């Protein structure tokens with residue numbers, strides 16, 4: 001694989017960029033692999049990459065029913081932060097945040113991680129109490145997070161309306177300075193390229209339609225639209241379709257799948273310096289490097305597999321954005337879309353072994369898994385390679401929904417994003 005460097009870019013510029021070649025191979029599937037990963041989103045591709053890089057397991061295939069990164073990885077609003085309430089969450093999200101810093105160098109691919117700061121707004125007394133509790137908990141875990149007055153929040157983000165003359169007055173905010181955004185497609189492409197370079201097979205347009213088990217119960221492979229493919233181990237990393245796939249192996253998952261929407265505006269010059277989230281009104285905003293305002297909404301109230309959500313949800317979001325940032329009132333929205341997010345009862349992920357030997361699952365990231373991509377792939381690869389969880393993902397079991405040992409970020413924040 002050609003390495004990206006200043007020298008290579010200059011040389012290619014002089015010869016019309018004809019020498020780059022393909023970024024990842026598209027091989028025909030082998031009859032058997034040591035590990036099959038189902039789902040070529042960021043988490044699946046990262047898992048394959050770390051299996052090869054950290055554990056020397058390269059006889060790996062990533063099977064994708066559509067195109068690489070075409071699921072939630074390519075549909076999200078790219079907010080990255082690690083200021084979650086509980087120790088377990090801080091552990092996994094901060095592990096990811098540390099990997100984001102340096103990921104472009106590790107992959108030799110610019111994932112455009114930009115630590116521009118994530119601000120979370122408080123609009124009422126409850127918000128203030130919840131957010132300040134987060135700050136204290138984060139500091140105990142060594143995670144940066146600080147409190148801002150409305151004036152300090154406006155200093156950090158000048159378009160913010162702090163006049164108080166709105167339905168959602170801003171009465172304070174938290175700021176995680178290491179939080180920010182990354183380019184979602186580049187994350188999928190960078191992991192795919194680096195994994196392929198180490199021998200991993202990435203097989204697109206290959207839908208998994210069934211799983212096969214030996215009479216003793218352990219996994220022996222998967223049925224796909226390209227035929228049966230054998231495997232010693234299978235990792236399911238299929239976001240909104242996880243419960244469908246796990247049902248094929250007779251494992252019932254505590255998951256519900258909801259559409260979640262986002263939209264972008266027409267592109268404008270740099271005007272918005274950070275990421276602003278408001279959990280109370282379910283509106284999130286940042287500006288992409290192309291200049292578009294990237295705006296995220298809340299989930300629909302009904303479960304569904306349609307990759308488009310209700311119009312009233314985005315209307316409500318745009319209402320709130322216009323009140324908080326009146327200067328955007330005359331902006332035109334370019335397009336909106338949806339993704340199917342897999343939500344657990346406690347809004348925390350499941351990264352674990354399953355009751356079926358050789359079958360592993362990484363799911364339940366709901367509305368907020370993009371930020372975890374490097375950390376999730378890293379510890380899930382460990383879990384598959386060693387057949388035991390990494391200490392960071394050890395609490396994120398399937399059994400916790402039976403034992404009651406929940407990691408209840410839903411109760412902590414009312415929303416996880």
Ligand SMILES: Cc1cc2nc3c(=O)[nH]c(=O)nc-3n(C[C@H](O)[C@H](O)[C@H](O)COP(=O)(O)OP(=O)(O)OC[C@H]3O[C@@H](n4cnc5c(N)ncnc54)[C@H](O)[C@@H]3O)c2cc1C
Nearest residue numbers: 039041043065071072073076077079208339368369370371
């Ligand atoms: C609108 C929106 C906004 C979001 N905003 C944020 C945000 O700001 N910050 C954040 O941290 N998170 C956010 N998220 C959540 C985040 O996108 C996801 O948690 C994360 O991308 C999940 O990655 P993944 O690799 O697990 O799943 P995906 O990228 O969805 O990959 C799963 C893949 O599995 C494939 N698949 C499914 N079934 C099969 C099958 N039978 N056979 C083969 N392949 C199959 C799918 O085609 C898909 O490509 C958002 C999500 C949405 C939808």
